Amino acid sequence: MPSSTTTRPFFGLLYLAGVALILDQVLILASSIMPFSPGTAQWRFGAVGLATGRITPLLLADMAVILAAIWLGHRAVLRTWALLHLVLVAVLLLVLGGFALDAIQVRQQLIPEAHLGMLLGASRVGIMLLAMVIWSVWAGWRMLSWLRSTRPPAPGKRPLIVGQRDPSLTATGHGT
Amino acid sequence: MTDTFPRRSPGPVSGRTLTPERMTALLCLSVAAIVLFDLVSQYLLAVLPVRPADVAWRATAAQILTTQVSPLVLVALLAIAGARVGALRTRSWGGVLMAVGLLLGVATIVVLLDAPAALEHVDLRAPEAFRRASMRALGSGTIGAVAMLWAGLVLLRRRAETGGAPLAAHSDS
Numbered sequence: 001m002p003s004s005t006t007t008r009p010f011f012g013l014l015y016l017a018g019v020a021l022i023l024d025q026v027l028i029l030a031s032s033i034m035p036f037s038p039g040t041a042q043w044r045f046g047a048v049g050l051a052t053g054r055i056t057p058l059l060l061a062d063m064a065v066i067l068a069a070i071w072l073g074h075r076a077v078l079r080t081w082a083l084l085h086l087v088l089v090a091v092l093l094l095v096l097g098g099f100a101l102d103a104i105q106v107r108q109q110l111i112p113e114a115h116l117g118m119l120l121g122a123s124r125v126g127i128m129l130l131a132m133v134i135w136s137v138w139a140g141w142r143m144l145s146w147l148r149s150t151r152p153p154a155p156g157k158r159p160l161i162v163g164q165r166d167p168s169l170t171a172t173g174h175g176t
Numbered sequence: 177m178t179d180t181f182p183r184r185s186p187g188p189v190s191g192r193t194l195t196p197e198r199m200t201a202l203l204c205l206s207v208a209a210i211v212l213f214d215l216v217s218q219y220l221l222a223v224l225p226v227r228p229a230d231v232a233w234r235a236t237a238a239q240i241l242t243t244q245v246s247p248l249v250l251v252a253l254l255a256i257a258g259a260r261v262g263a264l265r266t267r268s269w270g271g272v273l274m275a276v277g278l279l280l281g282v283a284t285i286v287v288l289l290d291a292p293a294a295l296e297h298v299d300l301r302a303p304e305a306f307r308r309a310s311m312r313a314l315g316s317g318t319i320g321a322v323a324m325l326w327a328g329l330v331l332l333r334r335r336a337e338t339g340g341a342p343l344a345a346h347s348d349s
Contacts, residue, residue, distance in 0.1 A: 056211050056247065063203050070196050120224065124217045131210055142202065146194045 011071045018064030025054045025061070041105040048099045049121065052128040059135070066143065075150075078143050085140030089133055096129045201262020205269070208254035212272070215244050215251070231297060235290040235310070238283035242313040245320035248276060252327035259331055270331030277324030284317030 032050050037043040069078040103122040110118055222240050227233040252273050259266040291310035295303055 056214055059207050059210055060250075063207050066203060067200055070199050117224070120221060124221055127217065128214060131213065135206065135210060138206065139203070142194070142199065146199055149194045 011068045014064045014068035018061040021061035041102040045102040045106045052125045082140045082143035085136045089136045092133045198262050201258040204254040204258035208251045212251050232294045235294040238286040239313040241283040242317040245316045266331050270328050274328030277321050280321035287313045
């Protein structure tokens with residue numbers, strides 16, 4: 001297990017901090033996009049825009065959970081978290097596609113003077129969503145790589161024999 | 177007599193081996209990069225359209241920049257943590273943090289020079305609030321500039337200590 005007994009409580013608290021941050025951000029986001037109206041393009045457009053505004057604290061929370069799982073050696077948590085990231089990739093790609101379509105629809109309802117500002121704002125949201133897709137793929141892949149590279153030996157397997165000393169070499173002064 | 181050793185875990189054994197320290201460093205630097213990009217894009221959207229000839233725009237743009245000091249310090253902290261924990265080569269991060277520090281310094285000077293002019297010449301709805309915001313911007317900007325320049329120097333000096341050679345065999349920074 002990577003962490004020592006003195007640092008274990010710290011990493012345990014990182015779990016708590018990460019989960020608390022995620023819940024807090026989800027609640028803030030939920031309260032800001034209420035009342036829910038997923039049937040309208042304007043609501044969906046605004047909701048995705050507001051959600052991307054919460055990316056920084058969510059990223060920090062994500063990092064806290066990953067670090068806690070790595071340093072505490074919680075392989076099951078890390079595997080689950082990695083799979084969640086890969087699911088998130090699919091969700092984010094769907095959201096990105098929907099957002100692009102909603103942006104086109106919303107743009108048609110705006111006055112021409114507001115088009116440039118809306119385009120820049122929507123571009124920023126799109127780039128941030130794309131960055132989150134890349135982050136999710138990268139983090140999920142890194143977690144799975146780490147799990148593979150630190151896989152413990154299968155139980156019941158004999159230790160690997162790496163060499164055998166030849167008595168004749170010892171007699172001639174070699175192999176000591 | 178037979179020498180036996182515990183079975184080595186499968187996986188890479190080169191300089192790219194994923195240790196907890198290396199994972200920590202890579203995560204810190206990646207998050208720092210995304211947070212920095214998020215901050216910059218938000219700032220650019222907030223100050224558009226650009227009107228550098230307008231004294232009120234200059235003062236307001238500089239004030240807005242100084243409101244980003246806390247997340248910028250967080251970015252610096254993540255970059256330093258990544259460099260220290262993972263022993264990664266982070267010369268580019270040193271340069272980025274120095275540039276951000278200089279930018280914050282310039283913003284502070286702009287606030288210092290332009291805020292009084294903006295108060296005198298521009299019809300502000302709440303001059304007292306603008307004055308308070310300018311004072312806060314001066315304080316935050318100075319602290320932020322010093323912190324970012326110091327963080328940049330820490331990363332650049334770390335590179336100089338190692339003769340510019342990479343600390344690790346591979347750098348993702």
